[in-house]
Amino acid sequence: MYQALYRKYRPQTFSDLSGQNHVTVTLKNQMVDGRISHAYLFTGSRGTGKTSCAKILSKAVNCLSPVEGDPCNSCENCVGIDNGSILDVVEIDAASNNGVDNIRDLRERVEYTPANGKYRVYIIDEVHMLSTGAFNALLKTLEEPPAHVIFILATTEVHKLPATILSRCQRFDFNRITSEATKERLQYVCEKEQLTITDDGALLIARLSDGAMRDALSLLDLCAGIDTNITEAIVSSAAGLAGRDYLYDIAKNIKEGNAGGLLTIADKLYGASFDMERLCDELISLFRNLMILKTVKEPQAIIVCTAMELDKLKETAREFNLTVILHSLLLLEGCKDGMKKGASPRIMLETALIKLCMPELDNSTEALLRRITELEHALKTGGPVAVNIQSTVPPSQEIPGPETETAPPPPAVIRQETGEKEITPFRQWPEVMSELSKRAKVIYSVLHGSDAYVKGNLLLIDSKNSQFRDLIKGDSNHREAIRKALLVVTGKEYRLGPYIPTETTPKPAEEDPMGELADKLKSIGATVL
Structure with a gap:
């Protein structure tokens, strides 16, 4: 009978677990040194190897010929645990066995010594699904279990566990498996299954799996049913990314x-x-x-x-x-x-x-x-601004009149007015100068202390520096730099020209700091001489 890839290639040793070195190294060292805890808590997102690691650990503690902390997978105990003939390893689904009676039954069974191995191992998957009463019933047994019992709790939602449970377990957090680690595992499986997969295809599967190796192998299984040569296009089609x-x-x-x-x-x-x-x-x-x-x-x-x-x-x-x-x-x-x-x-x-x-x-x-x-x-780019004007008086409440004059509807679009012919001071010139200081240091230094006026789309620059006109006439790059700075600040394009003062041109108002101080003193009742 065909076996799904994620089951067929389930890790059999700590070294086979992808992307969880921080967990596997610690557990292997504990096996080698004989420092085995009575309760472990494995937490992490789905498909990261929690249950697989629990089964590897249950074999490692009962293995007759361990290899540097890993189970040998060939002795009587390892083979028996794999095929289910040895009953010293019990896997409990807390989602369907979450009541007090289930935990009471477990408490009675933990007193029996193991039949074949050294330890009786209880793997409680999705432990966060236990009821409050079940947690309380488990608490005393978890704190002081018999010497031959090991509890391994696995959960995807560790925040739902009571603090009293957390404090009695050695906690291991399983990270999401990186895309590169998933890609390497997929290529290994494809080589064993005589499939070919492109780098782009393997990387796309890895990204779609979101750090879950089980999901990645399930998607690979689906792609293999389409074609033995797995490409990025096949993965996209199998995952439903195409046609969106x-x-x-x-x-x-x-x-x-x-x-x-x-x-x-x-x-x-x-x-x-x-x-x-x-x-x-x-x-x-x-x-x-x-x-x-x-x-x-x-x-x-x-x-x-x-x-x-x-x-x-x-x-x-x-x-x-x-x-x-x-x-x-x-x-x-x-x-x-x-x-x-x-x-x-x-x-x-x-x-x-x-x-x-x-x-x-x-x-x-x-x-x-x-x-x-x-x-x-x-407003910045000079484009249209849509105005949605709604009447505040419903049509049914309008006041009739003998000669009601219908006012012309307001314009649906407001546009920035341009084309004024009088010369006015250009108020945004300091912002333009600030922009020039970043773009063109030379022209900025020449225009330092200058003013500007606007006449329609013509910008007139009043500079006291005699080099200004020579630079503007001689090098088009300087003119372009000023135009770009104007466009960034105002969103409009201007023509450039020198300012020639006339009697009718308004000058920017100069503020008298002493006058301002005198006004402030008068406002508080002080006498100003």
């Missing part, structure tokens, strides 16, 4: 504010029996990847996807700013929580999609920050 263009279509419609397009896509997916909660999860994953792309220098080390999909994600990330991404994440997370309480997950998701298109409908702080960010960006 609808997510990018949703992101595109969110960017464009097309609520109708979003509801159409949701309706098509719903008609194809697509689970709305799963769609919400995939959207959360999409925006999480966009957030990473916006904040991490090497996102490919964190994001689990193919190289082709990473390019799509990068292209999509360019269309969004971080404020929109964070607002989308929080809104979708709230939608997912609401799906568990609401009557219709479809309506919950459709409502969230509309709010993503129209943040003015969402009264959360994140939605407000998103709108402010978009407004600032539009």
Whole structure:
């Protein structure tokens, strides 16, 4: 009968455990020195080797010919423990045996001496599932068990264990297995199974498994059923990563504010029996990847996807700013929580999609920050700012009149006005000078102490330095540096020219520090002479 790969290649010695050297080295040294504890606690995420390590430990303490702390796997005891013929090793599933009566029965059995080995080993898996009464019943036996009994507790949720249990065990934390360690193990299994796997394919399986070796071997088993030559494309197809263009279509419609397009896509997916909660999860994953792309220098080390999909994600990330991404994440997370309480997950998701298109409908702080960010960006770049004006008086409550004059509707778009012909002082010149200090040190030093005026899209520079005109005329790089600094600060492009003073040109008001001090003194009742 065919045996699943994760069962067939279950580690048989401490050395076979991948990525848990901090655990295996300690346990091997304890076996060699004979310092065996009466109770162990193995904790960590799923698929990291907790149960496998417990079985290896149970063989090591009963092995007739141990090899440097490892079980030999060939003696009578090792073989008997593997095939289940020796009953000195008992594995208990706490999820289904979590009552007080189950633990009382265990307490009665621990008094019996082992039949074949040196120790009776009790492996209690998912120990956090025990009831409070069961924990209390186990407490005394766990504290002072018979000399021939060893308890090994395994759990994925150590925070649920009482402190009284934790204090009586030697605790070992199992880390998530790194992608490189998983990749090496996959290549070893493929070599034994006469399969071929590419480096990209093995690395993608490792990333998809999220540090769980069991999940990685299960996915490898699935890929082997498709083709013996396992590539990145086959892994992507087996894991369901292919054919997710609808997510990018949703992101595109969110960017464009097309609520109708979003509801159409949701309706098509719903008609194809697509689970709305799963769609919400995939959207959360999409925006999480966009957030990473916006904040991490090497996102490919964190994001689990193919190289082709990473390019799509990068292209999509360019269309969004971080404020929109964070607002989308929080809104979708709230939608997912609401799906568990609401009557219709479809309506919950459709409502969230509309709010993503129209943040003015969402009264959360994140939605407000998103709108402010978009407004600032539009004003900075000189682009249009959409204004959604809603009447505060419902149509049914309008006051009729004999000759009601209909006021013209307000403009739907506000644009930054340009093209003024009078010369006015350029108030942002200090910010431009600050930007020039980073970009062009030479022209910054020449323009130090200068002023600027604006006339439409013409910027007039008033510099007392006689070298200014020669530098501007002689080298186009200096002119380009000033234009770039203006673009960064104002978001607009200006033509440049020298300032020629006239009588009508307003001068920037110079503040008199003594006058300001006198005003302050008068405000507090002091006499100023």
